[in-house]
Amino acid sequence: NSLKKFYLGLNLIEKILFILLSLFPITFILGNFLINLFFLLISVIFIISSFKDKDHLFLKDPILWIFFIFFTSLVINLFFSIDSYHSMNRVLKIILIILYTLQIKKFIHKYQIEFEKIILGFWSFIFFFVLLDTVFEIFFGHNTLGFSTPLEGRVASFFGDELVVGAFFNSFCLIFISYIFAIS
Numbered sequence: 001n002s003l004k005k006f007y008l009g010l011n012l013i014e015k016i017l018f019i020l021l022s023l024f025p026i027t028f029i030l031g032n033f034l035i036n037l038f039f040l041l042i043s044v045i046f047i048i049s050s051f052k053d054k055d056h057l058f059l060k061d062p063i064l065w066i067f068f069i070f071f072t073s074l075v076i077n078l079f080f081s082i083d084s085y086h087s088m089n090r091v092l093k094i095i096l097i098i099l100y101t102l103q104i105k106k107f108i109h110k111y112q113i114e115f116e117k118i119i120l121g122f123w124s125f126i127f128f129f130v131l132l133d134t135v136f137e138i139f140f141g142h143n144t145l146g147f148s149t150p151l152e153g154r155v156a157s158f159f160g161d162e163l164v165v166g167a168f169f170n171s172f173c174l175i176f177i178s179y180i181f182a183i184s
Contacts, residue, residue, distance in 0.1 A: 124172075134169075
């Protein structure tokens with residue numbers, strides 16, 4: 001009931017953002033295209049909501065200025081890069097990640113309790129499910145869906161041909177542990 005009440009109280013942009021943030025760990029499983037699409041969509045939401053609400057407080061945020069200095073160093077690095085085309089793609093992705101981070105910070109600032117309870121809870125559930133699947137694959141040689149790793153001695157879990165389950169664990173392990181301690 002509280003989830004439904006919370007969700008119905010959001011405006012359209014916040015509803016879309018809430019769904020995107022909740023599903024973010026699943027994008028890791030489904031691949032780079034969806035990760036990049038989520039970064040793009042959440043960045044666009046940040047830009048739209050900042051202009052729509054005339055909310056420019058983020059310009060005073062010290063984190064933005066740290067990101068700006070980092071981004072400026074990347075742009076300067078472009079001039080000294082051997083292959084500027086490939087470097088440009090990374091720099092553009094960094095812009096999306098910066099805007100994504102600012103939007104998450106903005107959302108957490110506005111809805112901290114709901115973010116911790118609902119979104120981090122869902123992220124922890126997904127992490128735990130992938131953890132169980134990974135342990136299952138270690139013992140039985142295939143995951144719960146019957147897929148096995150293409151490289152002997154490695155674990156793929158739900159990631160298929162991409163052997164990135166370790167990166168997924170590195171990304172969400174601290175969130176999972178923090179959430180477990182917070183609810184206990």
